[in-house]
Amino acid sequence: MNSSLLTRRDVLRRSSAGFGWLAFASMAAESAARDAAGPLAVKSTHFPATAKRVIFLCMRGGPSQMETFDPKPELTARHGQAGRVAKTKLLGSRWKFSKHGQSGIDVVELMPEIARHADKLCVLRGMATDNENHPQALEQLHTGSFQFVRPSMGSWAVHGLGTENASLPGFISINPLTALGGIRYYSSAFLPAACSATMLGNISQPGAPLTLGDISNPRLTAAAQRGQLDLLQAMNRDLFAKTADPRVEGLIESYELAFRMQGELPRVMDLSGESKATLQLYGADKPATENFGRQCLLARRFAEAGVRFIEISHTEWDLHGSLFSGMTRNCAQIDKPIAGLLQDLDQRGLLSDTLVLWGGEFGRSPDDASLDGRGHNNKGYSMWMAGGGVKAGYIHGATDELGYAAVDGRVHIHDLHATMLHLLGLDHERLTYRHGGRDFRLTDVKGRVVKEILA
Template sequence: MDRRNFLKFGAALGASQGLKLSAANANPTGFDPNKGVMGQPHHAAKAKRVIYLYMAGGPSQYESFENKPVMKQMHGQDLPKSIIGETRLTGMSGNQSSLPVAASPYKFAKHGQCGMEVSELLPHTAKIVDDIALVKTMYTEAINHGPANTFMQTGSQIAGRPSIGAWLNYGLGSDNPDLPPFVVMRTKGKGGQPLFARLWGNGFLPSEYQGVMFRPENDPVLFLNNPPGINRNSRRKVLDTILKMEGLKSAELADPQIDSRLAQYEMAYRMQSSVPEATDFSKENPETLALYGEDVKKPGSFANNCLMARRLAERGVKFIQLYHQGWDAHGGCPGGMKRQCGETDQASAGLIMDLKQRGLLEDTVVIWGGEFGRTAYSQGKMSATNYGRDHHPACYPMWFAGGGIKGGTSFGETDDFAYNIASKDKMHIHDFHATIQHLLGINHERLTYRFQGRNFRLTDVHGHVIKKILA
C-alpha cells in the first residue's frame, strides 16, 4: 500500500473509531446502516418519527397566535422605544423615521378545554388545540432568511453542517429499508425566499444520510425509473456487477464514500417498488381525504403533501419535512396571512386528526413553524386596513403535537406587543433540537461525529431539553 492510501486508510479507521466512541450503546456486532450508528436509543423514546411542517418565510404571530389588545389601542402610533430596546433591526425598516404599531384586524377566540387563543384565520387548528403545545417564545440570532433557515435546520447559521433529519438518520437508522429514512417535499408553485438543498443536506456526514426530495410530477424521485430498454432484471445484473467491482476498490482504498455510493444504489433499486406504492392515493377513503380539504386532490399542494406525509409515516419513514413558502410579509400582511393560512390550516389540522384516528399520533411528533416571526410595527407606509411586517427574531410561535408532547399547553409569555419575551420560559433553536432528539431517545450531547479534528453535534455546545412541553 502506498503512503497516500495508507493515510486514507488511517483516516477512515480513525473516523470509524470516532463514530463508535461518540455513540453510546453502539452495535457490538458492527455498523448496521438500518440501525444507525447508535445501535439502540440512549434512553426510552417517546416517539419513533417526526413530521415537520416548515412554514418558510416567517409567519406573523399577530395574525395567528398572539392576541394583543394594547396594540389595537395604539394602532398607528410609534412603537415605544422602551419596547424596541437594543433589538436588532433589518436594513429594510431600521432606517424608518417612524415605526407605527400595526394591530391585526382579525378576531381571536379561546378554544378547547385548554382555552388557547387562536386567530379566526386558523379555524381548523382551533379544533386541535388540546393536542398541541404552543411555544410562544422561540427565538434566534438570525435576522435574514438564508442564515435563519440554515440555523433552524442545521443548528448553525453557516452552511456546511448536517441537517436535523440527517442527524436522526445517522443516529437511529431506518425502520423501513425499502424507503429513505429522510424525505422532503415542497409545495408546488410557491414563490418567496429560495430554499437550498443544504437545508436537508448531509453536511459532513456520509451522503446516504441526506434527505430525498419527493416531487409532485410523474416521477416522485428523479432518475428512479429505468430508462427505455432496461428492465428490472437487467438493472439488478448491472448493480451486482458494480457491487463486485466497487467492492474490490473499497477493499483497496478503505474509502467510506464508496460504501455510501453503493448503499444509495441499493436504496434506489428498492425504491423502484416501494415509492410507487407509497405515492398511490387510490385506496384512500373519501372521509380521510375530506380531513385534508379539497386541495388534497392536487398533486404537490400542501394538503396533498400532508397526506403523503401520513402515508410515509405509517410505512416507517423516520423524518418527513414539508416546506411551504410564501410567509414573507413585508407588504400586504393581512391579505397574505389570510391566503397562507387558507392553504395550510385545514391540512395541518387534518394531519393531526388522521394520525390520531390511526393510533400514529402517540409516537409521531408533528412540528409547525418557520424561521422567525414578524415585527409589531409596520414596514413602510400603512393604512387602516393594510401594512407590512419586517423580520423579527426575538420571539415567535411554533407548535408541537404527538409523541411525548403535552397537549393543550402554552409555553412562554411575550410582552404587550409580542416583541420581547416576558417570562423565563423560552426556547432557543438549540433547545428545539435537543428536545426533538430527546423525544426520539437521543441524548443530544452524546450523538456526535468527528470532523476536522473535533466532535460535532447538532446542538454544538448548547441546548437544553424543554421538559415543560413534554407529557
C-alpha cells in the same frame, strides 16, 4: 474473481425471465438484508423514546405570531402609535382570537380547523434564533448553524436511529426549498450520504406532480438491474477496502437504496386507494387546499410506512406588504390540511409516537411603516408541536405585551433541536460524529432539553 460478480451472460439470462414487482420485492428484501449493518439500520436509543418519527411543517418566510397563536391586545389598543424602529408605527392585528378546547389555547380566527385541535397543541411562544435574514435563519432552523455547512436535523435523526423501512429513504422532503441555498437545509454534510434527504417536487413549482426522477428503468428488468448493481457494487466495495473513502461508502448505500425504492416508493406515493372521505378530510378535493392537502396526506403515508423524518414546505409568509390578503390566503391553504393530518394521525394511533412541528425560521415585528406588513423578528415568535410525548393543550413561554421579544420560557433553536432529539430517545450531547479531528453534534456546544413541555 469475486463470487458476487455476475457475468454478462448471467445478467442477460435473468433479464429474459420477465421479473415484475414481486421480483423487485424479493430482491429488495435480499438487498436490505445485505445492507443491514449500514447507516440506515435501526439503532438503539439512548433512553426510552416517546416519538419514533418527525413531521416538520415548515412555513418558509416567518409566520406572524400575532396573527396566529400569540394575541396582543395591547398592540391592537396602541395601533398607529410610533414603533421602536424609526418611521414605523405599531400595527394591531386585524383578526380576532378565541380560546379553544378545554385548554383554552388562543387561535386566530383564520385557522378554525386547527383550532378544533387546540387540545393537541403545545404552543411555544418564546422562540428565538440568532439571525433575522431568511437564508441564514432557515439554515440554522434546519442544521443548527448558519456559518458552516452542517447536517440537517433530519439527517441527524436518521444517523441516530436508522430507518424502520429499509426500502424507503429515512428522510424525505416534500416540495423542498431549493432556492437561497436550500440544498444545504437537507444535506447530510459529513454524515453518511444515505442520511441526506430524498427531495420530492420543488417549492418553486407548487402545482407540479410530486415525482422522483429516474425511479424506473424502461430498458432493463429488475433482474438485469440487480445483476448490474451486483457487479458495480463488488467493484465499489473493492475500492472502499483499499481507500476507506466515505464517499465510496455513501455511493454503495445510495445505489442499494435506489434499487429498493423502485418497488416501494411509487406504491406509498399512490393516493388512488385513499377513500373520498380521507381526501375530503385533508382538503385534497378542493382547489385552494388540494396541493398542500396532498402533501400532508403523503406525509401520513410516509410516516405509516416507516420513514423517520418528513418535511413539508409552504412558502410566501414573508409579508412585508399585503398582510391582509397574504395571511388570508396562506391560512386558507394550510388550515384544513394540517387539521386533517392531526386527526388522521390520531385516528390511526400514530400521533402518540409522531412528533409534529409547525413553524418558520422566525416571526414578525409589531411595527411597520406602511401599516400593511410586518418586518422580520428573530427575538420572539411562535412555533407549535403536537404528539410524540409533548404536553397537549399547553402554552410555554411568552413575548412582551407588544410582541417584540421573548420574556419568559425562551426557547432557542438549539433548545428546540435538543428537545426534539430527546423525544426521539437521543441525548443531544451523546449524538456525535467525528469529522476533521473533532466531534460534531446538531446542537454544537449549546442547547438544553425543554423539560417543561415534556408530557
